[in-house]
Amino acid sequence: MRYDFSATEKKWQARWAEQNTFATGTDQNKPKYYVLDMFPYPSGSGLHVGHLEGYTATDIITRYKRCRGFNVLHPMGWDAFGLPAEQFAIKTGTHPRLTTEINISSFRDTLKSMGFSYDWSREINTTDPGYFKWTQWIFLKLHEMGLAYMSEIDVNWCEELKVVLANEEVDEKLADGYTVVRKPLRQWVLKITAYAERLLEDLDGLDWPENVKQMQRNWIGRSEGVEIDFELRCHRTNLRVYTTRPDTLFGATYLVISPEHPMAEKLATAQQLTAVKAYIEQAKLKTELERTGLQKDKTGVFTGSYAINPATGEALPVWISDFVLTSYGTGAIMSVPAHDSRDWEFAKKFGLPIREVVKSPHDVQEAVFEAKESVSVNSSNDEISIDGLPFKAAFDRMATWLESKGKGKRTVNYRLRDWIFSRQRYWGEPIPIKHYEDGTMRHETNLPLTLPEVEAYHPTSTGESPLANIEEWLIGSDEHGRYRRETNTMPQWAGSCWYYLRFIDPANAEKLIDPSRERYWMNVDLYIGGAEHAVLHLLYSRFWHKVLYDLGVVSTKEPFQRLFNQGMILGEDNEKMSKSRGNVIPADLVLSTYGADAVRLYEMFLGPLEQVKPWNTNGIEGISRFLSKVWRLVYAENETSLRITEEKPGHAVLKRMHKAIRKVSEDTELLKFNTAISEMMVLVNELHKAGCYSREAVETVLLLLSPFAPHITEELWQTLGHEQSISGAAWPLFDPSMAKDDVVTIAVQVNGKLRGTYDAPADCPKEQLLEEAKKLESVVKFLEGQSIVKEIVVPGKLVNFAVKPL
RNA sequence: GCCAAAGUGGCGGAACUGGUAGACGCGCUGGACUCAAAAUCCAGUGGGUGCAAACUCGUGUGGGUUCGAGUCCCACCUUUGGUACCA
Known part of the structure; x- marks a missing residue:
């Protein structure tokens, strides 16, 4: 009787469903x-x-x-x-x-x-x-807690299509010849930054892959630095910058602010105003991608204003450049071209001075020196000196000095930004907020707030979602007055x-x-x-x-x-599966050809679960063979009668069995399914070789295999007379003394090279192992004419002789 | 550029805290069964030299530590994933 996977799998899937x-x-x-x-x-x-x-x-x-x-x-x-x-x-x-x-x-x-x-x-x-009622409920809680707020945020707006694009879509639309600009729209934002510290700290206690934790840490991007106030020469306000390198303050030779900085236009002198305005205008037209993306060539414009370096008293020119990000730190930086590659590049381009303040192995006029593993130089005035100090000490002394003068403050910054939470789409959870005519906002408390039916799914010409077209849904009134519903929906993440x-x-x-x-x-x-x-x-x-x-x-x-x-x-071509490459292996296709058990086993046998690996349809044949070998533990070939016996398995088989129980259990716990399956193959091969079809051994195989290949094992389990599903049977236990070898092969090496092996009892004492090893014919000839310098014995493993010519 | 992971036969991969490299499977070669084929079973299968016994080289490259290194250390190369002016 041959194994018919198709009928068997259908039978058990139906039964599992029926019997819950x-x-x-x-x-x-x-x-x-x-x-x-x-x-x-x-x-x-x-x-x-x-x-x-x-x-x-x-x-x-x-x-x-x-x-x-x-x-x-x-x-x-x-x-x-x-x-x-x-x-x-x-x-x-x-x-x-x-x-x-x-x-x-x-x-x-x-x-x-x-x-x-x-x-x-x-x-x-x-x-x-019934589900998104609670997604909306959570949103309202976030709002109550002040963690959801509305803000003008720049979005990617496509003029021709009248649509807001996701960042991922921008490139593709640009390639199609559309124009994409950044346009401010009122958006819902979640204050994830308020949780930055906790999100970072609690990573430590998680049993997660180290690289994922590291990625999250990088994403949160905590940095410790100092905010420093620079007095402006012709203004009453200060310009505040954020730096993680206060130790290089003596080397700051100019300041740069972002084009969106509130002071940008105010700082422009009459002479520079036209140029400044033009630059700010130009920056607005660039998309986020153009500003931060591939193009690395620095641009900038001088405001005409100067600020005083609190350490040197020098007047530093203030520039505007779009390489400075508005949304990070204070949107303004002090530039230390000698020790920061971006500043160095900018200084070279615009002919600004470069001054070494960290001892560098080369001329900083020729190349930047960014490493912190050095000491400060040229960094002293009448009140403070950090010369000769390594980074940490220099940082601390400078920060303390600035704080004492009221010119600076230690600050922690995060790269993490608040989360833009609204989408101008139809197919998402409606945000349950009502906007009243008097400008107030209230919660829709009658949840769930469901989506209305619409005629068309296009966004509106103003960039609002299609919901803005549905009057009956959109406009309403209650005891607080007339309101208009929020038309944004939530992102898929919600x-x-x-x-x-x-x-x-x-x-x-x-x-x-x-x-x-x-x-x-x-x-x-x-x-x-x-x-x-x-x-x-x-x-x-x-x-x-x-x-x-x-x-x-x-x-x-x-x-x-x-x-x-x-x-x-x-895919089989070693490339990522994709429709365009035509290398996709559809699940239903392999399922109908090989059956669920074979597909399950093969997917796990392919290699370590965490590893990227290519599919190879040929390889699945080996698994099918394995499954028919399992089938033949119960049914002999071409026979309908069972070959199972009630005898106890022989000692060797029993040892093999207990070893397999141990290995499969351990590997399964560790998600090392490929080696667990390999171990089961070894056991099944062994049983056939030994002609052992003992119930004890065969049922053990079925139990070990059942999580991996549930259908065939369920079928054979029933064949062997069990009335309850194998999925409820107890996992087999191993006897530690049985899972241990009693005879081991000892490797004998001379100068680390394998020269012979022999079998010895597992608990054979060192002396005896040595004796035996020296007697081995294949070893003797390598010891002749040599003096033994050292004898290494690893019980249960090997003997190694370190020798020298006499 | 930076951060992280990984490089082992023709292929997917195995090898516990340094201890017989290549388990298991695919593929390939030869054989058995058969009129023949499929299926199944048996034997072999890292490279080189050799009739053989055997010897020798071999885990990305080059060094090092050690009685002994795929495994540890240093430098480099390649691949994959993440990130991208975050001051």
Whole structure:
């Protein structure tokens, strides 16, 4: 009897659904384990083998943990608001809801045919009013807490298309010949910067890949520096700059402010005014990309004004340049061209003086010297000297001096910016805010505030979302007067910021989440997803979670205790899978050819989970062979009768078996599925070789394999007479004494080169190992005529003789 | 440029805290079964020299530490991911 994967997989998937096999356990006395996938955006192109990698990994862990006695929460849902469905609607008039529904049902089918053991009764969808009611609720809380505010923000505005573009879209539109300008629009902004310090600090306690933590640290970009006031010569105000190198103050030879700096125009002298105005105007036309992107050539204009260097008393010219960012620090810098490459470049271009104040190994007129591992020079006046001091000491003395003179203040700065939270789109959560005629704003308390039906999905000519065209929805009145609704919607990130909480209590109509369930299930014990979310999604989620923590909605400071990034699966040509390359391997295709168990095993066998690796359809044949070998542990070839025996396995087989239990258990815990599978292959090969079809051994194989290949093992488990699902069976335990070798092969080396091996008992004492080694024929000839300088014995491993010619 | 990770057979990859490099799988070669094929099974499979026993080289490159290095240290090269004037 041959294994028919197609019929078997269908049979068990139907039975699992019918019997609710994977319903989440509710007995709170049992230990819990929460395994979460990054839920997908249900796109129209369906799932390919790359998408299934992470889901397979979490499913293996889920099934494994269940067998180890945990209540496991393993849910799935849909991040279903988003641009593609809306673009499709603009083109075809199809309602995004319909597109989304169709895509979801195709995604769900594929996931089900992989045999994933999700608790489908907890499925959530971010576009479901019952869900986004709470997304809106969180937004209102953010607003109450002063963490959501409106501000004029520059957006990428395309004149011809009358549309706001996302940063990612700008390049492509420019290439098509459109013009994109920066235009200020009133936007909702979330004050994530208020949580910068906590977001940074709490990273330390997380079991996350080091590179992801590092990326978040870089993104938050904490820096310690000093704000220094420079007196302006012909103005009563000061010019405040931010620097992380106060130790180089003596080397500051000019100042630069950004074109948007409030003082920019005021500082222009009569003579310079025309040039300054022209420069500011020109900067406005440039997009963010043009200003910060590839073009590195420095531009700038002199204001005509001067400021006094508090350390040297010198008058420094004040320049305007767009390389200085308005939104970082004070929007103004002191330039120390000798020790900062940007300042150096600028100074060279405009002929400004360069003065060495940190001892440099070369002439700073020729090249910049930026390293901090040196000491200050030329840095003293009547009141202070930092000459000879290394960076840290020089920094401190200078900062203290400036503070004592009231000219400066130590400051911490973050690179992190507040989060622009509004989109001028239809297919997103409406922001539940009412704007009244008197200019006040109130919350829409009747949540959820749902989307109205619209005729057309195009943004309006003013750049507002299509919602601005729907009078009935837009305008209303209540006891506070006439109001106009907020027409911006939330970005796609919003729904994914807190979905992991809703899975715990998906149907709660009264609360976002029930506190006792929250306390039982949080945190997420294992969160698996792609590295592309290393910063944004994971940072935004952590931010919302901390806000909910402050609100008392959740009991943990962090949402995801352990994070794991699966590596991408490349196409067979070693390139990223993409439609345009034509190298996409669709999930449904391999599923129908090889079956779910083979696909699951192969995806995991390909290599380490975290690694990027190419798909190779040929390789899956090996897995199919392995599965039929497993099948033949129970059914002999061409036989319908069982070959299983009730005898105890032989000693050698038993040892092999216990070793496999240990290895597979350890590797599964560590998500090292490739080596776990390899170990199972070794065991199965061994059983066939030994002709051992003992029930004890075969059932062990089935149990070990069941999280990986649930269908075939379920079928054979039933064949062997079990009435309960193998998914509920207890994980096998190993006997440590059985999992140990009693005979080991000892390697014998002479001068580190392998010259022979022999078998010895595992606990053989050193002396005896040496004796035996010296007797080996293949070793003796290398010892002849030599004097042994040193004898190294590693029990259970090897013997090495260091020799010298006599 | 900066930050992070990684370079091992024809290919994917394995190798615990330094201890027999190449597990497992793909592919390939030969054989068995068959009228034949598929499937399956058995044997072999890093390079070089050799009839053989055996010897020798070999984990990106060059040095170093060590009885012993894929693994540790230094320098360099390449690839991938992140970031991009953050003062």
